[in-house]
Amino acid sequence: MDMSLTIHIICAGNTFRSRLAEGYLKSLQQPGLTVMSSGYKAEANEDGPITFYARIIAKKQGFSEFIKPHWDQLTQKRIDQADIVVCVNREVHHQVSKRFSLPLTTYIWDIPDVIYPPLASDPKTDEEILAITEDIFEKIKLRVHELLFFINRRKPTARRDVLHEDGTPTGTTATIETIHRQGLWHREVQIGLYTKSGEVLLQKRAAGVILDASKWDIGCAGGVDAGETSRQAAVRECYEEIGLQVPPASLQFVFTERYNHYLPHYAFHQRCLIDVFLAPITGREKLELQKEEVAAVTTVPLAEARHILEQSAALTMHGFKERVLESIQTRF
Numbered sequence: 001m002d003m004s005l006t007i008h009i010i011c012a013g014n015t016f017r018s019r020l021a022e023g024y025l026k027s028l029q030q031p032g033l034t035v036m037s038s039g040y041k042a043e044a045n046e047d048g049p050i051t052f053y054a055r056i057i058a059k060k061q062g063f064s065e066f067i068k069p070h071w072d073q074l075t076q077k078r079i080d081q082a083d084i085v086v087c088v089n090r091e092v093h094h095q096v097s098k099r100f101s102l103p104l105t106t107y108i109w110d111i112p113d114v115i116y117p118p119l120a121s122d123p124k125t126d127e128e129i130l131a132i133t134e135d136i137f138e139k140i141k142l143r144v145h146e147l148l149f150f151i152n153r154r155k156p157t158a159r160r161d162v163l164h165e166d167g168t169p170t171g172t173t174a175t176i177e178t179i180h181r182q183g184l185w186h187r188e189v190q191i192g193l194y195t196k197s198g199e200v201l202l203q204k205r206a207a208g209v210i211l212d213a214s215k216w217d218i219g220c221a222g223g224v225d226a227g228e229t230s231r232q233a234a235v236r237e238c239y240e241e242i243g244l245q246v247p248p249a250s251l252q253f254v255f256t257e258r259y260n261h262y263l264p265h266y267a268f269h270q271r272c273l274i275d276v277f278l279a280p281i282t283g284r285e286k287l288e289l290q291k292e293e294v295a296a297v298t299t300v301p302l303a304e305a306r307h308i309l310e311q312s313a314a315l316t317m318h319g320f321k322e323r324v325l326e327s328i329q330t331r332f
Contacts, residue, residue, distance in 0.1 A: 008082035014039030027063035108264035183269030243288030
């Protein structure tokens with residue numbers, strides 16, 4: 001990290017999730033990074049120490065010295081001091097956004113809370129509660145490392161044509177970062193690759209990518225750069241991602257999908273028109289994977305591909321991916 005950055009992590013009471021996230025992130029000692037935490041109802045706490053089970057986790061993980069001694073109540077001033085605000089889950093974001101003004105760079109995690117003391121209807125031993133909190137901390141660690149990857153990632157320099165909602169060009173361009181931050185309409189491509197024997201090529205996304213990390217996808221996909229046609233982008237994406245040279249004439253356009261979805265993890269608003277192409281392959285091509293984005297590729301029968309995608313693809317994309325598979329099936 002070659003810049004100064006302040007991250008503010010918010011939960012409810014600032015005695016468990018945000019305190020662990022703050023302490024763990026501080027323990028990684030990233031140059032130029034300042035980390036703080038608070039709770040939107042922290043002042044209701046009777047005392048300041050971190051919860052006993054969180055204290056045990058911090059000690060076991062070796063970062064007790066980075067745990068601050070007292071909770072902090074969330075204020076607008078604290079929010080305004082941060083470059084990035086993280087709400088530990090949607091409920092926290094909902095409660096905070098009703099009371100305070102949050103910046104555009106507000107990210108939403110999916111970290112659950114633990115109920116303590118346990119409900120009479122669902123009694124738990126201290127050992128069971130500790131096991132639950134250890135699982136929660138593993139999620140916190142995952143999100144912390146995703147956040148660091150996101151912050152330190154190589155910022156794409158390519159620009160894309162900004163579109164009107166109907167797909168016509170506005171005559172302007174914007175960086176990918178701006179397009180995602182502002183939810184600007186743009187164009188992307190998806191390329192379904194299939195063999196004449198009825199198999200479909202799937203790629204597994206790399207663990208470090210921001211969207212759909214470690215999930216399987218159909219063929220290749222990506223954005224259409226400024227001044228580029230969809231067909232040109234499809235050829236480029238196949239070569240960049242898996243080293244496959246696809247003749248432009250072999251690309252068969254099948255349909256365009258409208259995608260409009262907010263991805264709260266890192267405040268991405270993806271509004272795009274996805275032009276879908278199909279192309280035949282032999283299945284014997286020598287491929288070279290772009291390791292930063294692609295972890296693996298495989299060719300499997302269409303029925304198996306459908307099962308893998310049902311288990312792996314983002315729910316918001318299930319209908320779209322099924323349409324791509326149905327289009328491929330007509331080619332057999």
